[in-house]
Amino acid sequence: MAYSDKVIDHYNNPRNVGSFAKDEENVGTGVVGAPECGDVMKLQLKINPESGMIEDARFKTFGCGSAIASSSYVTELVKGKHIDEAMAIKNSAIVKELNLPPVKIHCSVLAEDAIKAAITDWRKHRVTDETPKKAESV
């Protein structure tokens, strides 16, 4: 099976790979997938507590090239977005951008789940109880 150029590019030059420091504040972490299934994605989002804007993102992925590319692309996609916008991202957007074949669609589903898991985690561990502003236009 041939990979799309975009998958190859993300695989060779993954964006925002790594982890935030342990004591970094306002970080939500989502870990989805399972080792026995051959895919585990860890997505971390640094979210402004007042504005609800995603300021930075990091990922680490155990999985095939398409899984690595999906998570790498997602870090680019969510940066600068409001959490409400990020929550609305659908896996189909990832499939389209990366030209994923049907057999790799589960990679995009996992990446979508990772965004949701990271934001949910951030909400759970928020430093302030204040609800961030709603997105201005979603």
Added chain:
Amino acid sequence: MLKLPIYMDNHATTPTDPRVLEAMLPYFTEKFGNAASRNHSFGWEAEEAVDRARQQIAALINAKPKEIIFTSGATESDNLSIKGIVEFYKDKGNHVITCVTEHKAVLDSCRALERAGKAVVTYLPVDKYGMVDPDDVRKAITDKTVLITIMYANNEIGTIHPVREIGRIAKEKGVIFHCDAVQAAGKVPLDVERDGIDLASLSAHKLYGPKGIGALYVRSKGPRVRLTAQMDGGGHERGMRSGTLNVTGIVGFGKACEVAQGEMVEEARRLTDLRNRLQAGIFERLDEVSLNGHPTERLPGNLNLSFAYVEGESLLMGISDVAVSSGSACTSATLEPSYVIRALGVSDELAHSSIRFGLGRFNTAEEVDFVTDRIAREVTRLRDMSPLYEMAKEGIDLKSVAWKAD
């Protein structure tokens, strides 16, 4: 000078040896006769070439030329022997013994017979090295057993089964023993008399011959093995396999066996050295690498390793100028990791992380060193990207984590 890409997937197929190709070429053009044409020189010439090839192939496995039945390849040979035996000996019994790490051509032939209600099949387990226990074979035999089918050497992990012992048990109990010898023929000494094999599947393209030609060895004496043909027609190949003979393929197959017989000892030594060099080089540069298969009882050119915390397909992608294969689910359409590696009791995660290196006649030490370096660098890069490696280094037991899988 190193030429890229490097081919190190010789269990999947091998390039045709130039000596083999040379032997084949005249049979495409001036010597194009049908070996079944009995009344002119074109036919006689083709028949003569086929007879010579039969001798060359028989000699490699210590069989008699007339015991070699030509087929399209080992998948057909496996189907013909398993289905053909069960159907022919249906009045004697309906029980077949095989093992869980067999090739799909064997397992699916068995399943087809089960589905059709023609056979009851026992699938024996293997130990952590992928080896079947001859005692398990003995215990599984019933008065209904008509066939034992166990491969000589495994195509993924290279483990060589205790074939001689299984052959002895089969003889003792009067059960026919079929052996898928595709990976072993021409690589390790195979002797149907010494090993007690009654049927053996062979394939030309695994031993530097052409694709599309295989053979089934069928014992003619002690016992005389009979089977029901799966292909009806002109009654070629003593009625066991109808169809015009693939003369060019057969000539190439014969030549490939002759070359293999002459060079096997030296080649096995060379490939074992190269394999050990690859293994030592990788182990020196990386931690948490494990060997799949038997440490000593394995094919000379085989090395199957699991690189913990790195998914196999992503590793293959990173070493795109090296052709190897992976037991990862992602390289197959099924999304299941290798059933062979899982049968060893290796975790699914490590099965996903497995890579099979298959060294062959045309690999060099320079290529081995290049591959070692590529693997070491790519595994290191992917581990830096792997959340599992990070967790493991933090001392988290990955088995204790409640994974949120779909």
